[in-house]
Amino acid sequence: MNIKVIKNENDYQQALERLEVIFDAPIDSPEGDEAEILSILIEKYEDEHYPIGPPDPIEAIKFRMEQMDMKKSDLAKIIGYKSRVSEIFSRKRKLTLKMIRKLHDTLKIPYESLITDY
Numbered sequence: 001m002n003i004k005v006i007k008n009e010n011d012y013q014q015a016l017e018r019l020e021v022i023f024d025a026p027i028d029s030p031e032g033d034e035a036e037i038l039s040i041l042i043e044k045y046e047d048e049h050y051p052i053g054p055p056d057p058i059e060a061i062k063f064r065m066e067q068m069d070m071k072k073s074d075l076a077k078i079i080g081y082k083s084r085v086s087e088i089f090s091r092k093r094k095l096t097l098k099m100i101r102k103l104h105d106t107l108k109i110p111y112e113s114l115i116t117d118y
Contacts, residue, residue: 001034003038003041005041011045012042012045012049015041015045016042019035019038019039055116056116056118057113057114057115058089058118060109061088061109061114062089064107064108064109072085072086078103078107079099079102094118095114
């Protein structure tokens, strides 16, 4: 086992290649331990160099609606009129604090996703 800190893109690619080789190793084996350590190092590198920001609020709402098999008319019952839903989806109207609270409480969308600027 030759593990080192991932400092650059070349180290990152090598770590990914090695992890691919040992990914299915038994947990209680030297290769299994190596895979676990490499996973942690890769995750740390990715968090620092490829951060994923919160989703766009409108896309988060659409995604949750799709998960719950909701229509725009269902959303209108939560935040107001159908026309208001259309304005929000077309980005002509911003979400109000009251709408954000209702969306969070009803659809369980995290506040962090709903308050992001768009």
